[in-house]
Amino acid sequence: MMTTQASAEMLNPGSPAIEAVATVDRGALTIAYTIRNSTSQAIYLFVMPRTRDAFDATIVYVWDVGGGAAVLVQGIVPIPPGLTQYTRPSVPGAIRLGPGDVHKGVVRAELPLQEWHPYAPINPNVASRTVPVQQVRFLVHYILDTEKFYAEPFANFPGVWQANGSPRRLLGITLPLTHPIELRHRHDEFPRFSVEELAP
16 A cells, blocks of 8 residues: 655645645545635535436546656546537536535546546547556635625535536645656547636
């Protein structure tokens, strides 16, 4: 078993605090994280990705960013330019944290890492090459209560909110790995996004 931890990146001044530990064991990468709302107002964390008929807080989107690094995203993935084959924008559910509140979560990705997000599901038939990953960058979207357009709870999912606002802010933490893991870099037209594109 391999375990590593690191401190947060300050992507936004005065942002909530994030800590995380990455573990590689039993054929999977697991990230256990803690987010503390150190701001003076409520925030909405987009940590509840949608499944077909529910939400799953362990889901994380993955893609290669080169240089031996991969991003793992819990949040709102932009609609790729030119994409027309989707039913609706994929916006994950959110949880609400009041000032001083803490959220603890765990995300898990099978190894080798597969590139995917809501607009490009995992496809084992796509040509790919295996690349080594020596660090992972875990990113979480959130919005401030004063910057929301709307926020209301989902009727059938206690504790899960539908929310949106602007700007969509990012919490980030980079976790170096003591031993490289493998990622399958896709050779189709899989759209990858930079941090700037995730938080315009």
